[in-house]
Amino acid sequence: MGEKQEYAPFRVGAARCVSYEPSAVEEAVERAVQASGGWPESCCSEEVLLKANLLAPRPPEDAVTTHPEVLRGVVRSLRRRGAGRIRIGDNPGYIYASQKELLLERTGMKRLGEDEDVPVGTLSDEGVEEVPIPGGRVLSRARVSTRILRSRYLVNVAKLKTHVETEMTGCLKNLFGIADTQTRKRAHQSRDTSHLVHGILDLFTLARPLFHVLDAVVAMEGNGPSHGSPKRVGWILAGPNAPSIDLVAAVSMGYSNPFDIPLLRTAAERGLGPRSLDEVDLRGANWEELPTAGFRRASGLVRFIPTPLRGFAHRWVALRPQLERSACVRCRVCQEVCPVDALAWDDGPVVDSNRCVQCLCCHEMCPTGAMKAAANPLARWVQGMRS
Numbered sequence: 039m040g041e042k043q044e045y046a047p048f049r050v051g052a053a054r055c056v057s058y059e060p061s062a063v064e065e066a067v068e069r070a071v072q073a074s075g076g077w078p079e080s081c082c083s084e085e086v087l088l089k090a091n092l093l094a095p096r097p098p099e100d101a102v103t104t105h106p107e108v109l110r111g112v113v114r115s116l117r118r119r120g121a122g123r124i125r126i127g128d129n130p131g132y133i134y135a136s137q138k139e140l141l142l143e144r145t146g147m148k149r150l151g152e153d154e155d156v157p158v159g160t161l162s163d164e165g166v167e168e169v170p171i172p173g174g175r176v177l178s179r180a181r182v183s184t185r186i187l188r189s190r191y192l193v194n195v196a197k198l199k200t201h202v203e204t205e206m207t208g209c210l211k212n213l214f215g216i217a218d219t220q221t222r223k224r225a226h227q228s229r230d231t232s233h234l235v236h237g238i239l240d241l242f243t244l245a246r247p248l249f250h251v252l253d254a255v256v257a258m259e260g261n262g263p264s265h266g267s268p269k270r271v272g273w274i275l276a277g278p279n280a281p282s283i284d285l286v287a288a289v290s291m292g293y294s295n296p297f298d299i300p301l302l303r304t305a306a307e308r309g310l311g312p313r314s315l316d317e318v319d320l321r322g323a324n325w326e327e328l329p330t331a332g333f334r335r336a337s338g339l340v341r342f343i344p345t346p347l348r349g350f351a352h353r354w355v356a357l358r359p360q361l362e363r364s365a366c367v368r369c370r371v372c373q374e375v376c377p378v379d380a381l382a383w384d385d386g387p388v389v390d391s392n393r394c395v396q397c398l399c400c401h402e403m404c405p406t407g408a409m410k411a412a413a414n415p416l417a418r419w420v421q422g423m424r425s
């Protein structure tokens with residue numbers, strides 16, 4: 039058994055890591071975990087499930103998914119502490135659940151599983167179960183992977199990316215993936231971003247992993263989580279509290295006040311994490327060295343709107359889906375993922391702007407990038423005035 043964990047709920051361990059060179063990542067994962075106080079003892083004895091981010095069948099260098107070297111580092115670190123069976127999985131985005139072999143091959147998970155003798159698969163292999171979420175604000179019930187519900191020892195191994203709807207995706211948002219497509223669609227069915235934010239946090243309260251590791255070595259900037267660009271940020275972050283890690287990660291993305299991000303502010307308001315950066319016990323790094331020069335956030339103006347007005351203003355300032363017809367391969371994925379059936383068909387998808395809630399799920403899941411996230415003319419004009 040490894041060292042005893044010193045209980046520090048808002049402690050975040052940070053380790054510099056500027057490439058995915060395997061030994062460098064393994065060493066950085068170990069340093070970040072130790073800086074945060076070490077693995078909880080319960081992670082080191084029985085079966086541990088690692089929840090990765092396997093959103094889509096994209097190669098690790100695209101920065102869409104958790105890098106396999108980070109997962110390898112976590113597997114080896116847990117084994118050094120005596121962990122028994124370790125399993126890796128995720129519920130990939132919507133249709134990709136039916137393309138499991140392609141997903142595992144492209145993301146590097148198949149190779150990782152073979153190298154490390156670890157089962158890797160989709161979380162819903164054993165089906166889903168509907169369960170209540172006590173205190174859920176948006177989701178009073180959710181259909182969650184049976185494997186997640188049966189797993190007592192869950193470790194969240196997330197990827198840092200921008201997100202066109204929630205501004206960032208890190209540890210908190212990665213847990214949205216414990217639910218099935220139907221549940222996730224329900225959380226997306228509103229123009230008011232707070233609906234989605236509460237849905238994400240409702241699922242977080244259900245999952246409650248023991249520990250989190252965030253792959254912020256190369257993050258995604260621009261219009262993530264699928265169609266942004268890789269950006270070197272250079273950190274592995276670890277700790278027992280997801281909002282604390284996401285706050286540190288947001289600073290690394292250049293936010294001087296990470297509570298400007300609705301997901302992080304709402305997590306604090308719901309008592310799920312620190313209410314100020316002063317409460318975060320950052321080890322292994324200084325706050326001043328975290329920000330990444332020139333990091334591009336997701337576009338869109340919702341973040342500039344006062345919180346009480348966001349629901350009202352969303353329609354006018356949020357990004358909206360726009361088809362680049364020449365890039366469309368007419369796969370109908372966008373139609374399948376739309377939570378409000380806002381896409382008709384006329385030799386390609388046609389957006390019904392009255393129904394569309396601008397959730398951008400169609401943009402996120404479009405395999406070719408044909409469905410763009412476009413600013414409307416008013417938003418472009420205001421953005422031009424600001425720059």
Ligand code: SF4
Nearest residue numbers: 366367369370372404
């Ligand atoms: S816009 Fe994208 S998801 Fe929709 S049909 Fe075209 S290629 Fe497929």
Ligand code: SF4
Nearest residue numbers: 376394395397398400
């Ligand atoms: S058309 Fe796209 S952006 Fe609009 S509601 Fe459907 S999935 Fe969301």
